[in-house]
Amino acid sequence: xxxxxxxxxxxxxxxxxxxxxxxxxxxxxxxxxxxxxxxxxxxxxxxxxxxxxxxxxxxxxxxxxxxxxxxxxxxxxxxxxxxxxxxxxxxxxxxxxxxxxxxxxxxxxxxxxxxxxxxxxxxxxxxxxxxxxxxxxxxxxxxxxxxxxxxxxxxxxxxxxxxxxxxxxxxxxxxxxxxxxxxxxxxxxxxxxxxxxxxxxxxxxxxxxxxxxxxxxxxxxxxxxxxxxxxxxxxxxxxxxxxxxxxxxxxxxxxxxxxxxxxxxxxxxxxxxxxxxxxxxxxxxxxxxxxxxxxxxxxxxxxxxxxxxxx
Numbered sequence: 001x002x003x004x005x006x007x008x009x010x011x012x013x014x015x016x017x018x019x020x021x022x023x024x025x026x027x028x029x030x031x032x033x034x035x036x037x038x039x040x041x042x043x044x045x046x047x048x049x050x051x052x053x054x055x056x057x058x059x060x061x062x063x064x065x066x067x068x069x070x071x072x073x074x075x076x077x078x079x080x081x082x083x084x085x086x087x088x089x090x091x092x093x094x095x096x097x098x099x100x101x102x103x104x105x106x107x108x109x110x111x112x113x114x115x116x117x118x119x120x121x122x123x124x125x126x127x128x129x130x131x132x133x134x135x136x137x138x139x140x141x142x143x144x145x146x147x148x149x150x151x152x153x154x155x156x157x158x159x160x161x162x163x164x165x166x167x168x169x170x171x172x173x174x175x176x177x178x179x180x181x182x183x184x185x186x187x188x189x190x191x192x193x194x195x196x197x198x199x200x201x202x203x204x205x206x207x208x209x210x211x212x213x214x215x216x217x218x219x220x221x222x223x224x225x226x227x228x229x230x231x232x233x234x235x236x237x238x239x240x241x242x243x244x245x246x247x248x249x250x251x252x253x254x255x256x257x258x259x260x261x262x263x264x265x266x267x268x269x270x271x272x273x274x275x276x277x278x279x280x281x282x283x284x285x286x287x288x289x290x291x292x293x294x295x296x297x298x299x300x301x302x303x304x305x306x307x308x309x310x311x
Contacts, residue, residue: 034264039158044256046165047217047226051256052249053172054210055231057203060183064228066103066204069117070211072124073099075220077212078145079131088145089160093212099124100208104201128220146219161213168209171202179203180241217256222271226252229278236282236289251281 058067077095081088099120106116132145172179182189182196190196207227214223234247259274266273 028265034261037260037264040260041257043158043161043217044260045253046161047213048253048256049249050165050168050210050213051226052230052252053245054168054207055227055229055252056234056245056248057179057183058207058227059231059235060180061203063207064224065114065117066207067211067224067227069103069121069124070096070099070208071215071220071223072121072128074124074208074212074215075145076124076127076131078215078220079128079135082137082145083131083135087160089157089164089212089216092215093164093209095124096208096212096215097205100204100211101201104204145215146221157216161216164209164213168206168213171206175199175202175206218271218274219269222275225255225271225275225278229275229282230255233278233282233285236285237292251278251285255281 058064074092074096077098078088078092080086080095081091102120103113103116106113128145178189178194178199181192182194182199186196210227211223214226218226230251231244231248233251234244238244238247255274255278258277259270262273263270
């Protein structure tokens, strides 16, 4: 069951190596194992909600690269906390906020922002690998920071996740309309008196908290699967400002909860399941969007130039 159980469980009932499919999908004693992950299911629901909503602005503001950059510093903060014996979630949050503040303050324009992110990413990853190499504890703890460890979510960690999620959701509720306006047309928003630069920094800090949440569950390497893919999939099938966040949250929830339920009886970490489900959802939405665009293209010339009857 996840990365922690893989090291302790026997290879098979008779001591033989299990088959590949048995390692990926093994529902033996599934009901008993499912009872052990109620904290994980709650954490997955929170991450689906937060990731789906924050992802809408990540897509509209063209910030997927920033998500990856912040995740590297979040990973470094979590690894530092693991090495020094502090709370890993707190370390992840501190790393994320530092990275988000640096990107928000130094990268006002898109070109500057990408340069800052390109500098932060290798620095954060290098620090994280240094801290992990110095850590002498369980190897599963190291592996979990990179690829996720949702089956190890406990009551204190759930409390951190709930508290941080409430902060993110409350901030989004307050800033949703001005963020939407500034994201759609920043020049007009600035002319109307909207503090575009302040909003940009505020959103980067919100994004930092969301990334820290996701790193704890799906790992630093695969954060994009929650904060980018569901919203990108939703944007393929709708442009409605109401339906877009709804579908984004729905897709994120399906990927997270489905990934947890598939990973419960497996020796494989949760992240491959979450990322695969999110990718399949994106492919389906892309197919639907492409077919819809093709139908629109075929019907548009007929509407603009109706056929002329022959005399």
